[in-house]
Amino acid sequence: MLLLYGCRNGGEHPFTRRLRELADLLPGLDLVTAFSAPRAQDRCPQDYDYAGRLDLSAIDPLLPQRPLVYLCGSPDFATSMTARLVERGMPRFDVFAEAFASPPIVPQTLKPQTVHVVGTDKSFIWSPELGTLLDAAQAAGLSLPSGCRVGQCESCAMRIVKGDVAQLGGDDGATDQCLTCQTVPLSELTLAL
Numbered sequence: 660m661l662l663l664y665g666c667r668n669g670g671e672h673p674f675t676r677r678l679r680e681l682a683d684l685l686p687g688l689d690l691v692t693a694f695s696a697p698r699a700q701d702r703c704p705q706d707y708d709y710a711g712r713l714d715l716s717a718i719d720p721l722l723p724q725r726p727l728v729y730l731c732g733s734p735d736f737a738t739s740m741t742a743r744l745v746e747r748g749m750p751r752f753d754v755f756a757e758a759f760a761s762p763p764i765v766p767q768t769l770k771p772q773t774v775h776v777v778g779t780d781k782s783f784i785w786s787p788e789l790g791t792l793l794d795a796a797q798a799a800g801l802s803l804p805s806g807c808r809v810g811q812c813e814s815c816a817m818r819i820v821k822g823d824v825a826q827l828g829g830d831d832g833a834t835d836q837c838l839t840c841q842t843v844p845l846s847e848l849t850l851a852l
């Protein structure tokens with residue numbers, strides 16, 4: 660297993676000790692760390708393996724074995740890395756990404772709204788301090804489907820039976836459905852799975 664880890668320097672290097680422990684414990688784990696802007700006190704090779712951006716040529720010897728790639732990082736990082744991996748010959752569907760994104764900011768000036776969920780006998784009152792529809796439903800004891808909570812897996816999509824919403828992650832143009840992890844109600848609302 661090859662773990663390519665890129666960050667700016669030793670001051671922004673989460674899980675440093677844990678990764679070293681794992682590399683010692685797992686002989687099959689090859690840990691390669693790149694610092695894009697190492698500080699004077701960062702030591703090579705003790706703290707990092709090389710300066711600069713992640714060098715993806717490290718995966719080339721593995722390509723004949725048809726490896727799977729798992730990416731973690733910002734949405735831009737995931738997009739650019741996926742493109743670079745595909746350029747190197749990886750099938751797009753062998754690349755999996757978990758993007759870190761900021762939670763949506765809920766405008767606190769919105770008015771509370773009643774939300775009904777078809778197929779349940781529950782309604783709940785949404786208000787801005789509760790967060791998104793998904794957060795408010797969970798606070799009311801209603802478990803709605805969700806996966807990533809950052810607007811990417813779409814497992815939280817629900818049909819809008821009645822009412823108006825605002826999609827905080829950007830409007831995708833759909834008027835009859837919403838991602839509850841990114842959405843707040845603008846009127847009394849009825850949702851269905």
Ligand code: FES
Nearest residue numbers: 806807808813840
């Ligand atoms: S939970 Fe993944 S998009 Fe909403």
